[in-house]
Amino acid sequence: MTDTVGAGTNVLAAKPATLPARPHFSSGPCAKPPGWSPQALPTESLGRSHRSKVGKARLQYCIDLMRELLKLPDTHRIGIVPGSDTGAYEMAMWTMLGARPVTALAWESFGEGWVTDAAKQLKLDPTIIRADYGHIPDLDAVDWSNDVLFTWNGTTSGARVPNGDWIAEDREGLSFADATSAVFAYDLPWDKIDVATFSWQKVLGGEGAHGVLILGPRAVERLESYTPAWPLPKVFRLVSKGKLAEGVFKGETINTPSMLAVEDAIFALEWGKSIGGAEGMVARSKANAAALDAIVQARPWLGHLAPDPATRSTTSVCLTVEGADEAFIKAFAGLLEKEGAAFDIAGYRDAPPGLRIWCGATVDTADIEALGPWLDWAYSELKAS
Numbered sequence: 204m205t206d207t208v209g210a211g212t213n214v215l216a217a218k219p220a221t222l223p224a225r226p227h228f229s230s231g232p233c234a235k236p237p238g239w240s241p242q243a244l245p246t247e248s249l250g251r252s253h254r255s256k257v258g259k260a261r262l263q264y265c266i267d268l269m270r271e272l273l274k275l276p277d278t279h280r281i282g283i284v285p286g287s288d289t290g291a292y293e294m295a296m297w298t299m300l301g302a303r304p305v306t307a308l309a310w311e312s313f314g315e316g317w318v319t320d321a322a323k324q325l326k327l328d329p330t331i332i333r334a335d336y337g338h339i340p341d342l343d344a345v346d347w348s349n350d351v352l353f354t355w356n357g358t359t360s361g362a363r364v365p366n367g368d369w370i371a372e373d374r375e376g377l378s379f380a381d382a383t384s385a386v387f388a389y390d391l392p393w394d395k396i397d398v399a400t401f402s403w404q405k406v407l408g409g410e411g412a413h414g415v416l417i418l419g420p421r422a423v424e425r426l427e428s429y430t431p432a433w434p435l436p437k438v439f440r441l442v443s444k445g446k447l448a449e450g451v452f453k454g455e456t457i458n459t460p461s462m463l464a465v466e467d468a469i470f471a472l473e474w475g476k477s478i479g480g481a482e483g484m485v486a487r488s489k490a491n492a493a494a495l496d497a498i499v500q501a502r503p504w505l506g507h508l509a510p511d512p513a514t515r516s517t518t519s520v521c522l523t524v525e526g527a528d529e530a531f532i533k534a535f536a537g538l539l540e541k542e543g544a545a546f547d548i549a550g551y552r553d554a555p556p557g558l559r560i561w562c563g564a565t566v567d568t569a570d571i572e573a574l575g576p577w578l579d580w581a582y583s584e585l586k587a588s
Contacts, residue, residue: 217580219576222542222543222573224567225567226539226544226546228547228566228570228574230358231384232410238474243470244467253460258462261465262456264469265283269415269472273481274481276394279393280447285456288381288414289316291416294441296317297433299377300350303348304330304350305330306345306351308339311336311354314354329352336360336555338509338510338514347370350379351378354382355384355399356518358518361507361515361519361559362508370395377397377422377425378396382396382401384401385401386401386405389517390481396417396419397421400416401415402414403471406563407475409467410468413460413464423447426442427442484564488564492517492562494562495562498575504526505523506522508521509521517562521550521557522550523555531585532556538585539578
């Protein structure tokens, strides 16, 4: 261990003797689950059609595991779709928006992306409610006669909604939750969520390119009762002859999935099940976030971009570094990567300069704890230079 480095110090911190065992702190794709290796993945489905008996069985098993771990009610459909979380969310927007007025909440870059889609691509003239990075908008200002677009956990800002209490039970509009950094990290109120999207690459530590679309009964009703005014590309079409294409939610994917990525997701889900399901994964994320917060509290030069613990992410934790600009952060992250102490911890390109450290379930708390002295070392090295 090294002594904690204070702001403005000219004292060099000694290089720590111990590296994190797995220095993978990227916010996407995230750390693989403990015990993962390519050799651990079954290969029977590889080189086979995804429509073969074995292919369909593995896709269905993946869906069943997601339902089991998330404790999703039978009323909710789960589909594996192309384009990662972005593809899943845009699929939902393009197929369901336009029936009612739209409200879009934005407090980080991905929320701003949904604003752009609704305003400039779909031309829906949405009501836009914004907040600065690290904060969330006034949730009481949301009109639930509208369809509402929001990110549950702002991956690029480290700020999240505190819970689902602000979502009206008697809402007329649909709730569209981009939950890619929230699923398997929080206890989500599925009765309040009409549409949820995520990708395996986040809390599961899976591979990218595939998204997951979860539809509640009100979303299905919208799909079957409303036809949007704009043309839909083939990969967005969820309805056939006025009815939901149920096959999509039984493993009959719209486009060809990577069965290797499916097997990788199954490995992660089985690992999650082995540690207590979603509850165990949530507990690991909370423990990691608490360990990182202890590091922050002990260092006057570190801070949280999201100041309110009630709305602070426990997965994509965004930190401020006193006096740091973009060049300093780039050098800071590069120094730690060169030493093998931390990979991919620079903040998102659109966010204020700072660090972003993933604390999701696949990260080990001991590695978060081992990171603290390395942060001291990198900070003192750069300040000295």
